[in-house]
Amino acid sequence: MKQKILVFVWVVMTLPAFTQSRAVSSVSARSFVTGTVYEDLNRNGRQDRKEKGIAGVAVSNGTDVSLTDASGQYRLPAGDDFIAFVVKPSGYQTALDGFNLPQSYYLHKPAGSPDSFYKGVNPTGALPASVDFALYKYDEPEAFTALLFGDTQPYNEQEMEYLERGIIAEAQNIGGVSFGITLGDLVGDRLDLHLPYKQAIKQTGIPWYNVMGNHDMNYDAGEDRLSDESFEASFGPNNYAFNYGKAHFIVLDDILYPHPLTGKGYWGGLRDDQLAFVMNDLSFVPREPDSHFNAHPAD
Secondary structure (H helix, E strand, C coil): CCCEEECCEEECCCCCCCEECCCCCCCCCCCEEEEEEEECCCCCCCCCCCCCECCCCEEECCCCEEECCCCCEEEEECCCCEEEEECECCCEEECECCCCCECCEEEECCCCCCCCCCCCCCCCCCCCCCCCEEEEECCCCCCCEEEEECCCCCCCHHHHHHHHHHHHHHHCCCCCEEEEEEECCCCCCCHHHHHHHHHHHHCCCCCEEEECCHHHCCCCCCCHHHCCHHHHHHHCCCCEEEEECCEEEEECCCEECCCCCCCCCCEECEEHHHHHHHHHHHCCCCCCCEEEEECCCCC
């Protein structure tokens, strides 16, 4: 694994070895997702009358990126299979689920994931009239420490126990950590271990982000856009971004599966829609923050 030390965090950076086109979803001229990004003062998960929208926050559908207006509202093209997510701004937190994973996204799959050996996303039904994102104000330091794991990759329950006792237990004793990231291969091909993995990560007690690796894919998928269905069900988008302090983080799935030339195995690279997301995302990022790319190098 390639590692690079940048100031106070470790990141993995990869350059695309191959790009591939992908139609994210069918989008009609009248199909849009709209909503509000707001400050959730009482943290009840819904916008109350006295809670105002937040202007200038980036929201994405996985390709396009839009900033919220003065009232915190956004509007983005929507299709029949996409994930809307907010790019967490500095000075704010998103809600966390019971595993300390950021709840900064909305999955839209009306029919759910196609049948697969490992379960994907349940049918979500029709797109809500408003997809809103709650944020909480948070005093983020400019200098911070992030905890990064690479290739945790347990292949069975016993190895998951090794992860908990040998790695997680030690991480619990490290103080002053703001958040963590696992840089791919969360598990070793057994996607039913995603739940025990989340239960283990929860024990760190800090917000945790996840990168998809080649051992986190649905290997029975017939095309690349369907190889992340189980990952999405457990962790949400596999391409996203967030800010912390003066740093901007971009997370990408850089595994093309099946191999775009041979149809066998996988290849390291990015699709055109992913490159478009990176360009659209960075267009709203000031030059001052450091930008860190987090991906999993394919063998």
